Amino acid sequence: MCAAVGQALPTCAQEEKSRMSKAGVNLRIPGPVPLPAEALELAGSQMINHRGSEYAEMISRMTMNLKTVFGTAGDVYFVTASGTGAMETAIVNTLSPGDRVLSLVIGVFGKRFAEIAEAYGAEVTRLEFPLGEAADPAAVSKALAGLPGCKAVLFTHNESSTGTTNPLEEIASAVHRSSDALVLIDAVSSAGGVPISVDAWGIDAVATASQKSWVSPPGIAMVSFSDRAWRAYETARMPRYYFDVGQYRDYLEIGQPPFTPCLPAMYTLDRTLKMMIEEGVEEVFARHEMVAENTRRGARALGLEILPEERYASATVTAVRVPEGVDGKELVSRVRSDHGVVLGGGQQELTGKIFRIGHMGWVDESDVEDALRAVGETLEALGA
Amino acid sequence: MCAAVGQALPTCAQEEKSRMSKAGVNLRIPGPVPLPAEALELAGSQMINHRGSEYAEMISRMTMNLKTVFGTAGDVYFVTASGTGAMETAIVNTLSPGDRVLSLVIGVFGKRFAEIAEAYGAEVTRLEFPLGEAADPAAVSKALAGLPGCKAVLFTHNESSTGTTNPLEEIASAVHRSSDALVLIDAVSSAGGVPISVDAWGIDAVATASQKSWVSPPGIAMVSFSDRAWRAYETARMPRYYFDVGQYRDYLEIGQPPFTPCLPAMYTLDRTLKMMIEEGVEEVFARHEMVAENTRRGARALGLEILPEERYASATVTAVRVPEGVDGKELVSRVRSDHGVVLGGGQQELTGKIFRIGHMGWVDESDVEDALRAVGETLEALGA
Numbered sequence: 001m002c003a004a005v006g007q008a009l010p011t012c013a014q015e016e017k018s019r020m021s022k023a024g025v026n027l028r029i030p031g032p033v034p035l036p037a038e039a040l041e042l043a044g045s046q047m048i049n050h051r052g053s054e055y056a057e058m059i060s061r062m063t064m065n066l067k068t069v070f071g072t073a074g075d076v077y078f079v080t081a082s083g084t085g086a087m088e089t090a091i092v093n094t095l096s097p098g099d100r101v102l103s104l105v106i107g108v109f110g111k112r113f114a115e116i117a118e119a120y121g122a123e124v125t126r127l128e129f130p131l132g133e134a135a136d137p138a139a140v141s142k143a144l145a146g147l148p149g150c151k152a153v154l155f156t157h158n159e160s161s162t163g164t165t166n167p168l169e170e171i172a173s174a175v176h177r178s179s180d181a182l183v184l185i186d187a188v189s190s191a192g193g194v195p196i197s198v199d200a201w202g203i204d205a206v207a208t209a210s211q212k213s214w215v216s217p218p219g220i221a222m223v224s225f226s227d228r229a230w231r232a233y234e235t236a237r238m239p240r241y242y243f244d245v246g247q248y249r250d251y252l253e254i255g256q257p258p259f260t261p262c263l264p265a266m267y268t269l270d271r272t273l274k275m276m277i278e279e280g281v282e283e284v285f286a287r288h289e290m291v292a293e294n295t296r297r298g299a300r301a302l303g304l305e306i307l308p309e310e311r312y313a314s315a316t317v318t319a320v321r322v323p324e325g326v327d328g329k330e331l332v333s334r335v336r337s338d339h340g341v342v343l344g345g346g347q348q349e350l351t352g353k354i355f356r357i358g359h360m361g362w363v364d365e366s367d368v369e370d371a372l373r374a375v376g377e378t379l380e381a382l383g384a
Numbered sequence: 385m386c387a388a389v390g391q392a393l394p395t396c397a398q399e400e401k402s403r404m405s406k407a408g409v410n411l412r413i414p415g416p417v418p419l420p421a422e423a424l425e426l427a428g429s430q431m432i433n434h435r436g437s438e439y440a441e442m443i444s445r446m447t448m449n450l451k452t453v454f455g456t457a458g459d460v461y462f463v464t465a466s467g468t469g470a471m472e473t474a475i476v477n478t479l480s481p482g483d484r485v486l487s488l489v490i491g492v493f494g495k496r497f498a499e500i501a502e503a504y505g506a507e508v509t510r511l512e513f514p515l516g517e518a519a520d521p522a523a524v525s526k527a528l529a530g531l532p533g534c535k536a537v538l539f540t541h542n543e544s545s546t547g548t549t550n551p552l553e554e555i556a557s558a559v560h561r562s563s564d565a566l567v568l569i570d571a572v573s574s575a576g577g578v579p580i581s582v583d584a585w586g587i588d589a590v591a592t593a594s595q596k597s598w599v600s601p602p603g604i605a606m607v608s609f610s611d612r613a614w615r616a617y618e619t620a621r622m623p624r625y626y627f628d629v630g631q632y633r634d635y636l637e638i639g640q641p642p643f644t645p646c647l648p649a650m651y652t653l654d655r656t657l658k659m660m661i662e663e664g665v666e667e668v669f670a671r672h673e674m675v676a677e678n679t680r681r682g683a684r685a686l687g688l689e690i691l692p693e694e695r696y697a698s699a700t701v702t703a704v705r706v707p708e709g710v711d712g713k714e715l716v717s718r719v720r721s722d723h724g725v726v727l728g729g730g731q732q733e734l735t736g737k738i739f740r741i742g743h744m745g746w747v748d749e750s751d752v753e754d755a756l757r758a759v760g761e762t763l764e765a766l767g768a
Contacts, residue, residue, distance in 0.1 A: 022430035032431035032644060043648050044428020046406035047416035047601065049726050080603060081626065082464050082643035088626045097623075119625040211644055217431065219464060219603040219646035239481075239623060241503040242465065242472045259466035260595055262603035263416060264427050264648035342433050 020362075021340075028371045029344045030160040030189055030317040032211035032218050033361035035268070042271055043217050043264040050263070056255025058270050063252065065273035066222060069281055070191070070206060072198035075225040077248040078269075080262040083188030086207030086221035088116050089243040090184045091154070094205065094229050096237035097121030100147055102181065104135040104155035104171070107162040108347050113154045113186050120238045122151075131350060132319070134166045134312040137174035144178040151232075152182040152204075158190030161347045163319030163356060164308040165194060172201045182232055188212060191222075192276065193288040193316045193360045204229040210265045213288070213316060213360040215272040219262030288315040291359045291368060298372040299357075302379070307354055316360035317344070320375075321353065326384045328352035334381070339374035404746075405724075412755045413728045414544040414573055414701040416595035416602050417745035419652070426655055427601050427648040434647070440639025442654050447636065449657035450606060453665055454575070454590060456582035459609045461632040462653075464646040467572035470591030470605035472500050473627040474568045475538070478589065478613050480621040481505030484531055486565065488519040488539035488555070491546040492731050497538045497570050504622045509534075515734060516703070518550045518696040521558035528562040535616075536566040536588075542574030545731045547703025547740060548692040549578060556585045566616055572596060575606075576660065577672040577700045577744045588613040594649045597672070597700060597744040599656040603646030672699040675743045675752060682756040683741075686763070691738055700744035701728070704759075705737065710768045712736035718765070723758035 020034040021027070027034045035043070048054050059078065066076045079085055091113075095101065101122045103114035106129045114124050127143045129135055135155060144150055153175045158165045172183045182204040187196055191206055193213030198206060204226040211218035225233075225245055233245065241247075247258040276284050292315040296306050299320045307319035322328035329352050332345045344356035357371050404418040405411070411418045419427070432438050443462065450460045463469055475497075479485065485506045487498035490513045498508050511527045513519050519539060528534055537559045542549045556567045566588040571580055575590055577597030582590060588610040595602035609617075609629055617629065625631075631642040660668050676699040680690050683704045691703040706712035713736050716729045728740035741755050 020430070022432060027431060027433065029433050029435075032434070032647060034431055040428040040430060042428075044424040044426075046404070046424060047411060047418055047595070048406060049411065049413050050416070050602075051413075052726065080464070080466050080646075081469070082645070084643045085465070085626045116625045119628075120623040209644065211431070211647075217646070217648050218434075218644045219648065239504040241500045242469045243626075244503075259468045260416060260593065260602045261466070262464075262601070262646055262649070263595075264601045264603065265646070342436065 024340050026341045026367060026370050028358050028367065029342055030356060030358035031360065033215060033358065035215060035217065036362055039215055039268045039272065042267040045267050047263060050261055051256050058266065059252065059255060059257070062266070062270050062273055065277055069273065069276055070196060070198045070224050071200060072224055074198065074227060075249065077223050077225065077245060077252070078257070078261065078266065079221045079223060079243065079248065080219060080259065081221040082218060083207060083209035083221055084112065085243065086188065086209060086223050087113055087186050089221070089223045089245065090205035090207050091117050092120055092238040092240040092243055093245045094182055094184065094232040094236050095120070095122055095151055096235065098123060099151040100149055101125070102127060102143055102147055102150050102153045104140065104153065104166070105129070106133060106135055106156065106164055106166065107131060107159035109156045109159055109161060109186055109188070113156060117154060132162050132164060132307040134164055134308070135171060137167060137170040140171055141174045141178040144175065144181065150179055150181045152184050154184050155186070157185050157187040157196065158194060158314050158316055160189040160314070160317045160356070161350065162307055163314045163317050164312050165190065165314045168196065169201045172203060176202050182228060189316055189360065193285065195285050198224050198226070210269050214269055215361040216268035217265050219265035220269060288360065291363055291365065292316070292318060294365060295357055295359055295368045295372070298368065302372065302376045316358070318357045318359065319354045320357070322355060323379065323384050326379065326382055328355060331355060331378060331382065334378045335374045338378060341371045341374040343371065408724050410725045410751060410754050412742050412751065413726055414740060414742035415744065417599060417742065419599060419601065420746055423599055423652045423656065426651040429651050431647060434645055435640050442650065443636065443639060443641070446650070446654050446657055449661055453657065453660055454580060454582045454608050455584060456608055458583065458611060459633065461607050461609065461629060461636070462641070462645065462650065463605045463607060463627065463632065464603060464643065465605040466602060467591060467593035467605055468496065469627065470572065470593060470607050471497055471570050473605070473607045473629065474589035474591050475501050476504055476622040476624040476627055477629045478566055478568065478616040478620050479504070479506055479535055480619065482507060483535040484533055485509070486511060486527055486531055486534050486537045488524065488537065488550070489513070490517060490519055490540065490548055490550065491515060491543035493540045493543055493545060493570055493572070497540060501538060516546050516548060516691040518548055518692065519555060521551060521554040524555055525558045525562040528559065528565065534563055534565045536568050538568050539570070541569050541571040541580065542578060542698050542700055544573040544698070544701045545734065546691055547698045547701050548696050549574065549698045552580065553585045556587060560586050566612060573700055573744065577669065579669050582608050582610070594653050598653055599745040600652035601649050603649035604653060672744065675747055675749065676700070676702060678749060679741055679743055679752045679756070682752065686756065686760045700742070702741045702743065703738045704741070706739060707763065707768050710763065710766055712739060715739060715762055715766065718762045719758045722762060725755045725758040727755065
């Protein structure tokens with residue numbers, strides 16, 4: 001796997017492209033992302049002793065590199081789970097049943113974050129915004145004024161269900177100005193592709209997952225944990241065992257995981273984290289932004305409308321409105337059957353109304369051009 | 385990967401043996417197990433849409449095959465987690481805080497099961513047995529007589545920390561005769577290698593994990609869930625979200641996982657489950673038992689003593705006492721450095737006192753012979 005340098009993937013990457021598809025399919029869902037050949041080779045490496053020195057060296061290196069990407073001197077942990085497990089980890093280690101929590105909801109994953117907190121007995125107040133809009137920092141400040149003693153604000157950084165990215169820095173700043181609440185974010189579909197400065201912006205826990213911008217197979221969730229989060233941990237009474245960060249902290253001191261880790265995703269992540277550092281973290285973010293801009297431009301050239309307004313449009317997944325009179329489910333289905341391009345459909349209230357093009361990870365122009373061409377030809381075939 | 389037929393691995397398997405090691409290492413810990421080339425190739429397969437038809441077909445096939453191996457007409461689920469996640473799943477979906485629970489402890493993993501239940505607020509009574517001994521069904525009946533209203537009995541089927549297998553059928557029978565308690569078992573290191581008849585023996589939840597006898601990489605935990613367990617689920621109030629079996633049940637109806645699954649382990653498990661059915665489940669168990677017997681015989685031939693008594697000795701991992709005057713940690717370390725054989729050491733109270741040879745999964749005589757030869761030569765070098 002050669003590192004993607006600068007704004008576009010280099011030639012050797014282009015050569016690998018043909019190996020990134022399975023049976024000629026262009027997987028353009030918002031994760032799992034298709035993997036280049038060397039990432040797959042790493043995922044298929046032989047097992048090692050997760051209590052031995054080889055693993056200790058690997059997890060130490062990965063921890064250091066993940067801190068660099070996150071911009072934190074605080075703690076980060078690798079947990080064998082999907083992104084939802086990371087979200088649960090952020091909640092159960094910082095809160096107690098009955099704690100007042102503000103949850104910003106701009107789509108499916110914001111709802112999920114609120115539901116996890118409620119499942120563990122938090123008293124959740126939802127601040128909802130229309131689908132396709134971002135959360136408004138001023139509204140967050142106002143809501144916090146009405147929630148004295150609020151322990152945490154939960155929100156999705158990048159709502160992949162609507163292709164909308166919340167203004168993370170501004171929201172975090174509003175929270176810190178208005179309250180002592182912790183800032184817990186679901187960055188499952190943003191981290192690694194969209195800037196997050198954990199320490200500079202005061203993010204207390206970031207939850208993300210290997211199969212998104214990290215160019216690895218699903219199986220590993222990643223969580224950052226700030227000093228303030230550790231202070232909250234001391235008194236947090238939500239029950240936890242598998243997701244107890246205290247166990248991850250104690251075992252990391254001896255270079256081990258508390259529980260057998262998903263080695264295929266760890267092997268791959270080890271390499272892709274190194275690649276991100278080599279390419280330059282800012283360059284990785286710029287590359288995602290450039291691909292996203294081109295995707296929106298290409299969709300508009302087909303006469304299509306992007307769901308969120310430009311400034312909140314996601315750098316990792318683009319949500320496009322299905323034109324009037326077209327059945328969105330049929331569109332996605334025919335794009336797959338006729339062109340081998342797998343798009344994301346709309347979820348819940350947006351079912352049939354939007355389609356989504358994933359462009360996180362190791363993606364370049366040709367991937368999205370191919371997807372947009374397929375959409376254009378299918379719309380034509382459907383008479384739109 | 386060619387199926388292992390009858391009592392020993394066939395010739396084509398022998399040819400693959402050389403590819404099962406990493407840098408000439410013979411990984412003989414009790415999981416992760418070393419994987420044959422084709423299993424690794426499957427783990428390194430390209431990503432697919434986990435909400436598409438290909439995944440739906442795969443999970444339907446895997447569910448059916450896992451039920452066959454478990455001997456159940458009840459439910460089984462695949463969860464992205466390590467085995468400890470499966471243990472937590474069994475507990476949080478059937479119990480409520482304050483519930484009276486009996487926990488049988490014969491080693492490290494029995495303690496862990498009790499700790500998970502306590503972390504979620506169960507009132508746990510521990511029935512402990514000396515390390516290297518199995519739980520006594522009569523003692524279980526007696527303990528239950530003193531615990532009216534006991535909601536569940538938790539125990540490890542195969543305690544890999546002591547190489548001891550509890551008499552599962554007898555204990556389950558004792559529980560059912562003495563109480564209405566659920567039988568929840570940690571079969572992480574036994575299932576797939578040691579007989580478990582879920583329906584016939586009345587096991588309400590079995591927890592296991594992909595990296596053990598299932599010849600797959602770590603990343604997927606598996607849980608069975610009986611009708612009685614579902615009835616308990618209706619009133620169980622322990623908080624849960626990621627491990628909520630209700631979500632797994634509802635999504636399975638549409639051929640999907642609730643959360644992004646660890647695809648590398650799913651791909652491999654799909655194949656190895658089929659192989660187990662083709663080889664014959666009874667034959668797989670017989671093969672494990674045969675390898676284990678030969679391991680014990682070989683260890684005794686070196687003048688060594690097996691920790692548990694013969695009838696409770698594990699078919700998946702053999703715990704051997706370190707001879708008087710030998711430093712067990714040095715023994716394990718030198719076996720690794722001088723012979724490339726990775727043994728398990730003793731854990732907690734047994735540190736330095738035993739070593740463990742894993743022989744679950746796709747293992748044959750030569751693997752354990754090689755390990756025993758290394759132990760013999762190292763003991764000689766250490767002057768024992």
